Structure formats: structure tokens, C-alpha cells
Amino acid sequence: MVTRRITYRLYPNRQQETQLHWARRMHCCLYNVAIANRKTQYQRFNHSVDYFEQQNSLPEFKQVWTEYKKLGSQTLQATLKRVDFAFKRFFKGLGKYPKFKASRHYSGWDYPNKQSWKVNTNNGINGYLNLRDLDITVQMRGKARTWGVPKTCTVFWRNGKWYASITVECCPGRLTGLGAIGLDFGSKVAIATSDGELIESPKFLKRAMENIAQLSKGLRRKRKPEKRKVKASRRWKKCQAQINKVKRKVANQRQDWTHKVAAQIVSGNSLVATEKLNLKGMTRKAKKGSKRKCQKAGLNRNLLDVAIGMLRESIKYKVVEAGGVFLEAPTKQLKPTQRCNECWELTPKTLSDRLHICSNKSCGHTADRDINSAQVCLTWARGLERASLDAESRISTDCGSMKQMWAKKRY
DSSP: OEEEEEEEEEOOOOOHHHHHHHHHHHHHHHHHHHHHHHHHHHHHHHOOOOOOHHHTTTTHHHHHHGGGGGGGGHHHHHHHHHHHHHHHHHHHHHSSOOOOOOGGGEEEEEEOOOEEEEEEEETEEEEEEETTTTTTTEEEEEESOOOOOOEEEEEEEEETEEEEEEEEEEEOOOOOOOOOEEEESSEEEEEEESSSSSEOOHHHHHHHHHHHHHHHHHHHHSOOBBBBOOOOOOHHHHHHHHHHHHHHHHHHHHHHHHHHHHHHHTTTEEEEEEEEOOOOOOOTOOOOOOOHHHHHHHHHHHHHHHHHHHHHHHHHHHHHHHTTTEEOOOOHHOOOOTTTTTTTTTTOTTTOOEEEEEEETTTTEEHHHHHHHHHHHHHHHHEEEEEEEEEEHHHOOOOOHHHHHHHHHHH
């Protein structure tokens, strides 16, 4: 059993939408109160407040703020857990100090178990979501590839629309072939396979940049919001909503393309090999004082437009679902872009060299740089798989006993 997340679009009526916005504001206030409590206790009394102390104070909190009695206790605990998670990230150095959030920027809340909500659906296709603490039943639309036992639910509001993200425990299955393939990811060519196929990048963001730039030009002519000084005009909000709509469409197109390409690759290959990439380092800003900041910004934009991380993770979990193997070669040790697939010699290249020409005179192998890199990853994976099979064959537990003989005869 594995856990999968399915996102549905909610269609509440006006009365239901009013209640959903009220619940979102209440959870936002609780989030800010929890941050203020931790901050005040530490600054004035040198006392560190943890999650369990805030959780145990919820009953007394409800006696003072009676409007919170309508909301489920476990949903409020999940909001406090968000605060605890934010502080843990700060103490580990993974994020900044948690800040207060405005209600318009607070997305939603969680239902960690099935006591406060129930989903009525026909095998994961459309249906209704019943939120018992709010006493509403909202229509939802969506389709789950594999349905199972619902566990948690997250209701959130994004770009003027309501969504429900439901996690289910299921046993997903996926068909695959017996082939093996190596992959090399890039910005101009999204994927280069070991079979010689080049999958071009769709560049959804680049196509939409002209429209976004035109809308942003109109946005600059309107009154923008300034913190604690000026509120945004209605025309500014309308123009900002149009920009968000274009960006949301780009994100949906990229996600749809990613899953389609990943499913196509996995459908015929049970062994997928690629190199391990440091995407955070690849998309880092240019160093201070660099003269090529614009070039680095453009390269980062192209890399993020391809969504290499999303594409790699989609291929990985789909291969695992199909019962296959996903391997990542160590880039620094193997150096697939510099290594020749035929003779395994290293040939130094720059980013402008798009053709691999082996420096070994006795080899002279010539191929596309990305395709050669994908072939090197596949050769490495096959060697690793062959070594593991040899090790398993050497370590044998067959001693010729009667029990083992009858076990073999039985099957």
C-alpha cells in the first residue's frame, strides 16, 4: 500500500463559499496567534513554547474565543502543526523566521483524519465532499487514476478557486515493457534518450512571456498597493488577476506535458537510468559582481521552464509503480557528458561543444553530446545491475536439503 494525492476542484454556492472563507480566516488568525505566542513567551519570559503546550491550551483558548468551538479540534491542531513545522525549519537553517500572514495569502487548512470530513465518490470520479464541522456538502470534480482508502484532506483557495487535495492509500499498478533506457536532461533539448531520440522543450513560459509583458505594462500604470499606506485600485487587482490566470495556464500545461512524457517513457522501459543533478545549484543566482547576470537569469528561466525536477520525479514514481528500477549515476565520479560510451575515455568539453568526438584516436566515436551522455548512464546502470546479479549468484543458501527440494518441487 502506498499513499497517493488527488486534487479535485470544488464548486461551492454563495452560502458555502462564505463559510469556507470564514473558516480560512479563522485558521489564519490561529496561525498568527500561535506565532505571536511563541515570540512573546521567548522575548519577555525566556520560555520556549513547543507544539504540545499550544495543543493542550486549545480548550482554554476556545472558552475565550467561542467562535472556534464550531471548528474541529484536530483541524486546529493541524494548523498549530504548521506553525511548529515553520519554526523547526527556521532552527535547522532551512527557512527564515516565520512571519504573520494576511488572510488573502493564507491558502487553507487540513483535516488530518476522517472524523470531520467524508467524501462521496464513484471510484474516485467526481462526487461530493462533506465537511462536518462546517455542516456543508460541496460538489467536486476530478478523476483519480487509482482510488483507495481516503486518509487526509486539505481544502485550499488559490487564484479565486477552491480545491480539495485528498490522500488515499491504494495499490497502484502500471504496465511497462522489458526495455532499458538512459536519459539526459537539458534546457534546449528537454530529454535526450539513449535510443537517439531528442524530446524538445515545449517552452510554455517563453510563449506566454509576450502576453505577460503586455499585461505587466498595463499593471505599472495603475495604483499598486503599498504596505500600511495605500490600497490597490480595482483596476490593478483586475490586471493582476489576468496575469495570474496566464501563469496558472502555463503551470497546468507544463504539468500535463510532464506526466504525458513520463508515462510514454515508462510504458516501454522497466529500467531507467540518468545522472544525479544538483538543480538547486544549477539554478542559483549569479555571483555578486558577475558581468553575466542577465545570461544566468535567462539560463535559469529556461531550466525552470523545462521543469527537470518535476519530470525526473514523475518518471521515478511511475517506474516504481510499474515494478521497474530507476537509477541515478554519480555525476562527479562518472562524468557522463565528458566520457565516451565506446572506449570509456574522458574528452573535456565546454557548454558550447554540442558534438562528442572521442579524443582516443583508436576509437574516434562521434555522436551527439546529450545522446552519448544518456548512453553512458545506461551502460553504467547495466554494469551495476550485472554486478548485483553476480553477487547474488555467489551468495547461495542452497545446501541441498529436503526442505529446499520440496519447495522447488512445489513451485
